[in-house]
Amino acid sequence: MFEAVTEAIVLDKINQGEADSRVYLFTKDYGKISAKITSARKITSKLAAHFEPLNVVEARIIDKNGPLAVDGLSIKKGKRSGGTVKIMSLVKDLAAEHQRDLTLWNFLNKLLESDAESRNLAEALSLLGYDPSFARCGHCHRGEPEVFSARDLAFYCKKCLSEAKEKEEYAIN
Ligand SMILES: [Zn+2]
Known part of the structure; x- marks a missing residue:
């Protein structure tokens, strides 16, 4: 069974069904992965709290009818700015799934430490092809x-x- 432990940037998180969530991750080792978190919205779920957008997390993902995030620990909280949110959304939409890309990974990590400017958006688009x-x-x-x-x-x-x-x-x- 596929099991991965990797650093990941949380691009987005959406609610799914009664209590589940889907997180869009850009991982260091496997590129973009969309993973499910079950029962994420129960108050007792500590796991989901780590998977907030713009967080960098150490994530454990297994394959159970598709990627499932079973463990996660936030390493740092990214700086939020309108430009950064836009770029994360672009990566969510445009990055190829399961394709490691360390250049993009390093770019996104740097971005989380500053305020995104318009030239960052152009650079992100360029990195995305x-x-x-x-x-x-x-x-x-x-x-x-x-x-x-x-x-x-x-x-x-x-x-x-x-x-x-x-x-x-x-x-x-
Ligand atoms: Zn025109």
Whole structure:
């Protein structure tokens, strides 16, 4: 049976069903893993408290009909800023599952110690395979687009984006 003990950054945590949670982790050794925590929302569950977004945890994950987090101890609490939350959400959406990436791991760890700036978002996109430097607007093909849409996996200029306001967007400059 698969069992892993690894450091992990908690990207996000969502409630699932009556008492379970799902955590999205970026782990040092296995890249992105989405794992279930059972009975996480019971008041007695000390485990879930360690898996708060932006925490770095030492996690033990086993495979039981998919990854299940069975143990976790928070090592440090990351600094919260709007930019950091956005980048964690991008990693949750765009990083490949179960693919170790130490460059991204180191970048995210550094990010948790400071306030994210807009250049960090561009760097994160680049590390995730969407380099903004040579990107063009997915609609009008103009160069230097200002916004990345995580839903479309495409860059847009401000003008084209305003025509489609419902998109989940990330301003890059
Ligand atoms: Zn455009």
